[in-house]
Amino acid sequence: MEPEVFHILRFSFMHLKESELQQCFLCCALFPEDFRIRREDLIAYLIDEGVIKGLKSKEAEFNKGHSMLNKLERVCLLESAKEEFDDDRYVKMHDLVRDMAIQILEKNSQGMVKAGARLREVPGAEEWTENLTRVSLMHNQIEEIPSTHSPRCPSLSTLLLCDNSQLQFIADSFFEQLHGLKVLDLSFTKITKLPDSVFELVSLTVLLLIGCKMLRHVPSLEKLRALKRLDLSRTWALEKIPKAWNVYAT
Template identity: 85%
Template sequence: MACQKTIKVEPLSVEEAWALFMKVLGCIPPEVEEIAKSMARECAGLPLGIKTMAGTMRGVDDICEWRNALEELKQSRVWQEDMDEKVFHILRFSFMHLKESELQQCFLCCALFPEDFKIRREDLIAYFIDEGVIKGLESREAEFNKGHSMLNKLERVCLLESAKEGYYNDRCVKMHDLIRDMAIQILQENSQGMVKVGAWLREVPGAEEWTENLTRVSLMHNQIEEIPSTHSPRCPSLSTLLLCDNSRLQFIADLFFEQLHELKVLDLSRTNITKLPDSVSELVSLTTLLLIGCKMLRHLPSLEKLTALKRLDLSGIRRLEKMPQGMEYLHNLRYLRMNGCGEREFPRGLLPKLSHLQVFVLEEWIPPATKDNRKGQYAPITVKGKEVGCLRKLESLECYFEGYSETTG
């Protein structure tokens, strides 16, 4: 930056560290004050560590719990020359002290997004549901209520920060860079996670990086152009694969998915693929398939075998010329968003077979541009009200009813 003078920022003094610790912590019983001061000193004057540690202990009144926390913090101390490593043990302590394993999984999921990225709460909670972190609830509304509650808890212990984004000031969360680094470090333990996000990759990582222990892989926001037949990763435990926002990605070879038998979440949104590989039809464990905004997509293989599918999002796809085959077999589907793929009427008899639907959004369709119609025109697709009436678990509906011109939502 061609600075005229470089100023070294020293760690906080003992007094400053204690003041910051108490500002975040709030009131504490007098008997734990000395223990709290010892914990503040253990943070070595590092503001992020102090803030995170104080957030972890906020609301704890039991002196035994304070003593135990201090002992665990001392035992986990690993002094390194590098400043990042000095604070990592404090951040990891806060992570380990999350009361619920589901909270830990929610926290780690945030690390799959780019650095400094403002993650929309709605998108994040949908991932929690997709991954099975949030489960066992009767309604999607209840699932989202639980998701917001979990994110609030992570904000209260200072592992996440609140943020706003976009024209409508959507509620978001974001991760401090060091906290994200720590989360990625945890994901990568035992080679269980691969996170290469926003790294300007032009090709997928080499075969040696696709280890058998992988459970989550995030390659979103890169410049990957194709996935050739030379790539056929053998990852029997891989459950989540995020390739979204690779705007240059046009081709994925069939072999790529052939050994990913346990894949549950596949996100290819906002890529330029023209066809989905036929091997996706064999991913019988798949619960979530996201193809949002794949504007060049023309072909989908049969969905007949994907009976575990719960969420299918084909929104923003404009070039599919016919409805995907095998949709009548998706008996477990909870969420369906798509357009009519050129049809004027949603296939009769299909909706009653999707009796578990909670969300059904049927967009208007834009036919592919022609010489006479360069931009294409919106073409609404209608559904029969009697068939929608069969969806007893429906919570959210956007469609045109047969015989009506207004959108129903």
């Protein structure tokens, strides 16, 4: 990216002033290049991450999210988008804008974004730094996460592994040192079971398993006292809904 273009875009970002609006913008960079992001899905992530909080109802939270996205469209940091034969509303990022957002996310090694990068395996240990707070590996071709991977990322809050359609196995070791994890998205993978170490993630507030068609059994989640949202929609092979503590399940 040309330096002057980067500075103009960064000025637009800094001019947002509101921290929650900046975080909303950065969240969009977690999706693949040229990806049309469904507004409702994006706002749900913002709620899950705590970017949108303190409102009295789910409707108020989503109204706040739509207002934030409208502001980002007005300053040209996001573009409105549509899908053919679909009445839902979408947004997308221009490639240059996304590049700038990723640079901000990756400053001080706080973010790792490899969404849609055609990965067949997870990044090596040297890329899982202790400062990481967000990691997006969505929309890749990762098939398994072996026991050789045990990243030590105590500050990692959000991990997106969704839409790795060939992912069948995740070793227990992978989550053993991710004690601060709050949002875990394993949607649209082929996992047949959750690693036992997931049930030790005491800070986990959101667990998304949408469209995990091979998932048959999820043990009790009662140990996950912080869990607020569990989405098991379209997990048709699931034999029964797991027990959870004070959780909203869909």
